[in-house]
Amino acid sequence: MFGQPKLGDASAPSAKNLQSNPKIMASKDVEMKPLTLDTDVEKVKEQDKEKETPLVVKLSPTQEIKANIALIQRGVSSMEPRFSHRVLRTLTSLRKMLTADIISQAVDENLVKGTESTET
Numbered sequence: 019m020f021g022q023p024k025l026g027d028a029s030a031p032s033a034k035n036l037q038s039n040p041k042i043m044a045s046k047d048v049e050m051k052p053l054t055l056d057t058d059v060e061k062v063k064e065q066d067k068e069k070e071t072p073l074v075v076k077l078s079p080t081q082e083i084k085a086n087i088a089l090i091q092r093g094v095s096s097m098e099p100r101f102s103h104r105v106l107r108t109l110t111s112l113r114k115m116l117t118a119d120i121i122s123q124a125v126d127e128n129l130v131k132g133t134e135s136t137e138t
Contacts, residue, residue, distance in 0.1 A: 079115045082108065083124040 077085065086105045093101030 079112060079120045080124045080127060082112055084128055086112075087128055 086108060089101045089105050093099065093105075
């Protein structure tokens with residue numbers, strides 16, 4: 019075919035030409051280091067520990083109620099329904115953890131004392 023060098027053609031790259039001409043041989047082989055199990059395995063384990071994301075801290079029910087109140091206030095002030103939707107999604111798991119003591123503690127912490135709503 020046109021444009022392709024033939025086998026005996028001088029312009030066709032041969033194995034000798036590839037090794038001697040650095041322009042043709044663009045990439046070199048990478049030297050591989052031997053694997054030593056005692057050190058490399060420990061390094062890999064350390065790297066895996068570093069890559070792990072820190073665990074999410076579980077909030078106490080009163081802290082979760084306080085966070086939900088803040089989200090509701092933000093949703094009301096910005097007229098964004100996504101904040102109230104987020105609160106609604108967390109209510110099912112929060113309801114399972116609630117007791118009378120937790121509810122009274124959350125009310126004491128989150129309601130401002132001295133307002134009409136706390137006097138009734």
